[in-house]
Structures are given as C-alpha cells and as structure tokens.
Amino acid sequence: MAKDMSSVFKKISEVMDLVDSKKKNELIVSAKTTIKQDDINLHLPVDDLDYDKAVVTKNTEDSNYIVAIPYKVKGKVKETSAATLVFDENQDFLRYQELIVEEQDSDSVFYTYYIDNKETATGSTPISEGEVSAQGWLGCMNTCLANQGLSNWAIGVFAALCGAACGTIILCAACIEGPLLVYSVQIMNCLEDCGPNS
Structure with missing residues (x-):
C-alpha cells in the first residue's frame, strides 16, 4: 500500500499546478453555476460545500482544471468529504x-x-491513529x-481508495484528480519535506 500511495502522491505533485487567484475565482464561480444548474447530483446538501476552502489546480497533462470543494465538517460528516468538478481548458464542465x-x-x-454519480467504492477504516504505519516514506x-491538520485515518481512506484504484489506469487518473486534491498543497509540501526516497 505504501508503494501505491507513494506513486499517487508523487503523480499529484508532478501533474498538478495551482492557478492564480483570478483563475481560481473564475473556476469557483463556474463550479457554483454548474452545481446550481443541476448538472450534477450530489449526495450531501449543496449548502454544506465550503467554497472558501476550495482548491483549484490545473492538470499539466491534459490542461483540465479541477475544482476540489470540501464539505463542512458537521454532524456525522468528517473531514476529507468533498466534491470535485473537472473543466476543460475552455472551462466547459466535463x-x-x-x-x-x-x-x-x-x-x-x-x-x-462516486464518479459522475456512480458509486465506485465503499468501505470503512479505523479512526485509531495507530493504524497507519509510522515507518519509512509513508510514515x-x-x-x-x-x-x-490531516488525520492519519484520512490517509487510510485515501490509501484504501487510491492505492486500490491505481491498479487500473482509468480509476487511478480519477483518484488523482479527485478526493486528494483538497490537500494538494499539503501533499506537495510534505513530498518536499520527506524527499523522494526517504
């Protein structure tokens, strides 16, 4: 699993660039409009999306823009819950x-x-902080x-989703442009701190 997550984290840092604040604001408006027009069906209330914490990146491989919007943590909803919208270079929704x-x-x-409202994975993971390896690169x-600020159990969710998904190219690509992007800045910082082969 560590090898899989290593590949996923590194791929995110290789292909994702943060956009300037003007482009970020434009794409957040595009995301809000797309959501309001019912082009997408979300399973949690739209009002619970936290646009102030949205992260917007550009995929350097295909020039698509990705808007990752976390849900507010309230009730049973936990951190890492997020909606991610992908737009092409002309800002058309994909x-x-x-x-x-x-x-x-x-x-x-x-x-x-879910990918395009189709359930692609479900599961559970322990909250215990001791469940994730504390040794080596992944540690x-x-x-x-x-x-x-990201809990160890959240890394376990990402490992379960993306580690398994990266056995197939299509699901791996979806995972890389999906749930982890809310934390792309932190991932890039940590990759720098941990080094490629630490």
Whole structure:
C-alpha cells in the first residue's frame, strides 16, 4: 500500500499546478453555476460545500482544471468529504466526483466514493491513529500531513481508495484528480519535506 500511495502522491505533485487567484475565482464561480444548474447530483446538501476552502489546480497533462470543494465538517460528516468538478481548458464542465466520509461509530468511519454519480467504492477504516504505519516514506508523509491538520485515518481512506484504484489506469487518473486534491498543497509540501526516497 505504501508503494501505491507513494506513486499517487508523487503523480499529484508532478501533474498538478495551482492557478492564480483570478483563475481560481473564475473556476469557483463556474463550479457554483454548474452545481446550481443541476448538472450534477450530489449526495450531501449543496449548502454544506465550503467554497472558501476550495482548491483549484490545473492538470499539466491534459490542461483540465479541477475544482476540489470540501464539505463542512458537521454532524456525522468528517473531514476529507468533498466534491470535485473537472473543466476543460475552455472551462466547459466535463465530469465530477464526490467522496463522503461519515462517522460510523466511535472507532471507525465509513466512506462512499462516486464518479459522475456512480458509486465506485465503499468501505470503512479505523479512526485509531495507530493504524497507519509510522515507518519509512509513508510514515514521514503521514506525520507531515498530520502536522498540517490531516488525520492519519484520512490517509487510510485515501490509501484504501487510491492505492486500490491505481491498479487500473482509468480509476487511478480519477483518484488523482479527485478526493486528494483538497490537500494538494499539503501533499506537495510534505513530498518536499520527506524527499523522494526517504
């Protein structure tokens, strides 16, 4: 799993560039408009999207823009829950994803992952901070991301989704432009701190 996540984290840093604030604001407006026009069907309330924390990146491989909008953490909804919209270089809407992570009980979270409203993965992961390896490269990434506010169990959700998805090119590409992008800045910082072969 560490090898898979290493590939996913590195791929995000290789192909994603943050956009300037003008382009970011334009694309957030495009995302809001697309959501309001019912071009997408989200499973959590639209009012719970936190546009102030949205991250907008450009994929340097295909020139698509990706708008990752986290959901507000409230009730059973946990961090990492997000909607992600993909636009082409002309800012025309292409596709979307949604990751919902909810508290299952005091010991675990349940996640559901949708691509274009089709459920592609579900599962649960323990909340226990000790469940993720603390050694080697992935341990360094876990520690670094945790220091930037991302829980170790969240890394477990990403590992379950993206580690498995990256067995196939199509799902791996979707995962790279999907749920992790809300944390792309933190991932890039941590990749720098942990080094490629630490």
